[in-house]
Amino acid sequence: MSIFTIQPVFLITDILLFLLVAIAVGYFCYARQHAHLVTPWKHLSKNSVAMGSAAILLAYLSIAVVDSIHFKLPSENYSKEDPHYQPEALSLLDVWLKPLRDKSEKSYSSPFASQLFTKESIEQKNGSTIWDYPSLRYGGVHLNEGQSKSADILIRSIPGVIKGLLLGALVLILLTLYHRKKSPQPLFYHMQQILKGQCSIQWRPFLFVSTGLFIISGIIIELSQVYHVFGTDKIGDSILYQSLKSIRTGILIGTLTTLVMLPFAIILGIAAGYFRGWIDDLIQYIYTTLNSIPSLLLIAAVMLMLQVHLNNNAEDYNSLLERADLRLLFLCMILSVTSWTGLCRYLRAESLKLREMDYIAAARTMGVSHISILSRHILPNVTHIVLITVILDFSGLVLAEAMLAYVQIGVDPTTESWGNMINSARLEMAREPAVWWSLTAAFTFMLILVLAANLFSDAVRDALDPRGQHYD
């Protein structure tokens, strides 16, 4: 099987995510050539909390990107003349995590368990049955009788730690080479500067956090060869796999929502502030009306309607994945309808202020058209507000996803998401003894992302918002 025999599949959300990454890279390249745009980011790169959380955000984002490359593998009877593909589209992450997907147990098993969580009647070799915990099919089968499990876990995690440290060292070397290109001091000097945290950019927290992440993932990769590190769920699927797959959903909801709303918020907000008069009145009326509907109820109403539509027109969609994807996109769109009003109001206030500035008046007397005043003089001066909003909204949206899933108006039930994991696992806490690992994994993965995003956005606000000079 070669790389040419796969059939790429492009989901709408995949394309939008790549578009978003492209926009971010494009902005970065553009900003590098403009001193006034670079200054706040330089300020940000000196903030150690921001750099540390950036490492975590980058890790989550790269998993989401890897999980967004979808394709169909050729089926068994594939031939050049008559190409057949497997019906189910997979992502690159799915292929990489294939061992995790295949090793499914019968039912619940706790983390690192070698036996099922519930007792069953097991048939002995001599024909009699006993009531006991059956052994797992995959988890911990390599263990010999009487071998200590904790010792085994410890020994097996050592290679993971070493690999993680090596990767961390690789990052350090790359960073050193990068700084070496800029100034002629010896390599060792740069390395020392980075490690001491005296570099022009605070690489030290970034390096430490990413090395930590490498070590943790190294250990998890090593251990997940023979154990279920986060346990298995009701139908025996790996919790680790579900948590990793959920990252894409979380990231997509957090970013695409703002991406979808940006054009509306920017155009309407700036137009309201710049033109004033009846345009202003109309736009204000629109956003006050939308704002006055409690957002959860508006989302519920729209999602119910979408559900009705999808159920009645189920045959229009080629696959479950496509349908779930459409629903995810729709959720982003409706979330953006409820969240654009804030940004719109800020932009309106800012352009109200800007339009009275001398340079705008000068442009107007010189006969510059409205369109070019808006796009060349006003828009560039409100980008910082847009950026702050994008980053500030992110964490709230990730949390909102979990809540919506509980109300059953969130993403499609077949899509892996933390909200769906929590929703299907919340009754398990009432069991005796409680099944805690599925919830814990979902909450932990979510907490790390949201915490990193919150810390990062605080730093961004301090760096970018000239008004927000806090007392520190």
Place this chain on the structure above:
Amino acid sequence: MMSYIIRRILYAIPILIGVNILTFLLFFYVNTPDDIAKAQLGEKRVSQEAIEQWKQSKGYDKPILWNAEATGIQKLGDTIFFDKSIRMIFFDFGSSDSGRDINYDISQRMWPSLAIAIPTLLIGLTVNITIALMIVFFRGTAIDTWAVVFCVFLLSISSLFYIIGGQFFFSKMLHLVPISGYDTGASAIKFLILPIIIGVIGGIGGGVRWYRTLFIEEIEKDYVRTARAKGLKEITVLFRHILNNAMIPILTGVVVILPLLFMGSLLMESFFSIPGLGSYTIDGIQRQDFAIVRSMVYLGSVLYIIGLILTDISYTIVDPRVRLN
């Protein structure tokens, strides 16, 4: 003053009409009553008779906007738009898809919602403001920095975690209070304690951080320096002078949500099976009862707009410098 209030109420009318038209379009044009009937009846191939029967029993069998068969004013009056939307403007919500009187349900379910929401708000406010003032007292020290980091940590935790974790810890492990349920009268207290505690704890992160910023802004002003120069104790300065002056932004935040307290907390009520308006809404959503969702959308908007008007009025009461024009 009076004329200002009347003007604000008049401004609210076009917004409410907008909300009404929006919900109408959403519920009757994006998907026609036929689609809703199909979804409600659940089967792929539903017979047309079954759909007609369902529509008739729910009152959706009339023409949507214009009844050509009727005579005179009934051409407009005998339609879904008049039946469902015009009546809703005057708070006549009619009956839900399962046949219950929505107005009666709302009047019954309002009280349990308030029984949770009001104590949560009051206790939360007191706790948050006190903690925030204490943090401000230690401003600039390591305590301040770590307290803010801790607040960010708290507000990064999903509210679902607070609820599930709280139920597990207080009810299942310590057996202090029942896991969920509700009762009338004084015996309701044991059911209400846990949701209130969880609501307060869940709000600490965001609340304390917000109030801290308010107080920090206030503390750099001249009157604070004057108060200190008079030789007042720092505690007096904080609780007397700063708290009083920070009252305006605090009030704006509180008054605007006051009317919405009626709607209750969606998550809290459904996790603790409290028969309030929040769980009513969630039930409506989960059972796909469009009449209930539509009514709650409208009610929510009305309450939100009342909140905005109340905020403006409260400005004048707290701050005599503000003149309403």
